[in-house]
Amino acid sequence: MTTDPWGRVDDDGTVYVRTGEGERVVGSWQAGAPEEALAFFRRKYDALVTEVELLEKRLRTTDLSAAQAMSSVEKLRTAVREAHAVGDLDALERRLDALTSQAEERRAEQKQAQEQARVEAREIKERIVAEAERVAAETTHWKSGGERMRQLIDEWKAAPRTDRPTEQALWKRMSAARNSFSKRRKAYFAGLDQQREQVREEKERIVAEAESLADSTDWGPTAGRYRDLMQQWKTSGRADRASEDELWTRFKAxxxxxxxxxxxVFAERDAELRVNAEAKERILEDARRELAEISDPREARARLRDFQEAWEEAGPAPRDSRDRLESAFRRIEEDVRRAEDQEWQRTNPEARARAEATAARLRDSIAQLEGDLAHARERGNERKVREIEDALAARRSWLEEAEKALNEMS
Structure with a gap:
């Protein structure tokens, strides 16, 4: 009988392996020496060792899933237990037990990682859904809102998946938000189409009236009515682009x-009024020259009336010179009126009496202050002297102005 630390070959060629549970038959060898039989079955054991080592390395150096690792361990455990091999099978079992513990740890880690991933995925998708609901409820910028809604759908598709019930509940909200936005947008544009149709009808009315006035010769009122129609056009809003362009072309035409x-017509009329403008130019020139030589305001007023009559008789001036001529003549009239006012102020008895009274009061006040000044100097009251001198200077200045006004009234 040939033996080995982990097995033996019996005299009849039966091969045994030793385990913690005792010996068990792993094969029979009849073709050669017992040593060859043990070597053959040891090679089978070495093959098992290699498989265990490979699994240990995969579990240590790769992201092998816990489920795959457990499946591989169980397959190897079955292979070890049923192995037709000679070697330390109990040691392999212990190594497989260690691998089972490692796989269990990995399963716990992966489960935790998966749960964390589901939590993060749920947070991401809840954020996407919340923004979609906000866009659906608040946005009125339809183009940018629609673009943002499409982006959110793409973000949803690209985001990781969470658990199925949560995924379904969030997608239901996402779909409802998208549908709500679409309904609001459709309702808005339907209302906008209705509003544009109302605007088109209003502008049709404006254009129809404008076209009915195009050949009017009632120049003033019709021009005013066109201004009113233009204001109505501006405040009525906008129709659809095609109608807007077509109606504006008609209105402007x-x-x-x-x-x-x-x-x-006005150009022809203005040409006829050039003679009137030339006459008014001569009236302005004569009025400026003659009125400047008259010093008596009453005589100037009488002469001005002659110029005013001549001005009216000259007739209307063309539009391009009317305002300038009228403004120049108004300035001449204003100069005459101002000269009359000044003369009246100068000769007004009441004004002269008030001016004389003012001058008399100032003289009395000056006389009183001069007496007070003498007394203050006698007493040596320098502060009082300075106060009275300041008051005297002011009143003498006022008296000078009052006497000047009286001289002008003389």
């Missing part, structure tokens, strides 16, 4: 036809 006709 009607308006241009009226104003071009009016301008042609």
């Amino acid at each position: 009607a308006q241009d036809r009226f104003f071009q006709a009016r301008n042609a």
Whole structure:
């Protein structure tokens, strides 16, 4: 009988392996020496050792899942227990037990990591859903809102998945938000279409009236009405682009036809009024020269009336010179009126009496202050002297102005 620390070959060729539970038959060898039989079955043991070592390395150096690791361990455990091999099978069992513990630890770690990943995925998708609901409820910028909603859908698709019930509940909210936004946008544009149709009808009315006025010769009222229609156009809003462009073209054509006709008539009329403007230019020149030589305001007023009558008789001036001529003549009239006012102020008895009274009061006040000044100097009261001198200087200045006004009234 040939023996080995972990097995033996019996005289009849039966091969045994020794384990903690005792010996068990692993094979039979009839083809050669017993040593060859033990070597053959030891090689089978070495193959098992290699598989265990490979699994140990995979578990140590790769991200092998716990489930795959447990499956591999169980397969190897079965292979070891049923192995037709000679070697320390109990040691392999112990190494497989260690691998089972490591796989259990990995399963716990992976479970925790998966739970954390689900929590993070839920937070990400809750944020996406919350923003989608906000866009659906608040956004009125439809283009940017629609683009943002599409981006959120893409973010949802790219985000990791959480547990199935949570995933389904969040997607239900996401889908509801998208549908709500679509309904609000459709309702807005439906209302906008209705509003634009109302604007189009209003502008149709404006254009129809503008076209009815295009050939009017009632220049003033019609021009005013065109201004009113333009204001109505601006405040009525906007129709759809095609209608807006077409209606504006019609409105502008009607308006241009009226104003071009009016301008042609006014241009012809202005040409006829050039003679009037030349006459008024001569009246202005004569009025400036003659009125400047008259010193008596009453005589100036009488002469001005002659110029005013001549001005009216000259007739209207063309539009391009009317304002300038009228402003110049108004300035001449204002100069005459101002000269009359000054003369009246100068000769007004009441004003002269008030001026004389003021001058008399100032003289009395000056006389009183001069007496007070003498007494203050006699007593040597320097502070009082300075106060009285300041008061005297002020009143003498006032008296000078009052006497100047009286001289001008003389």
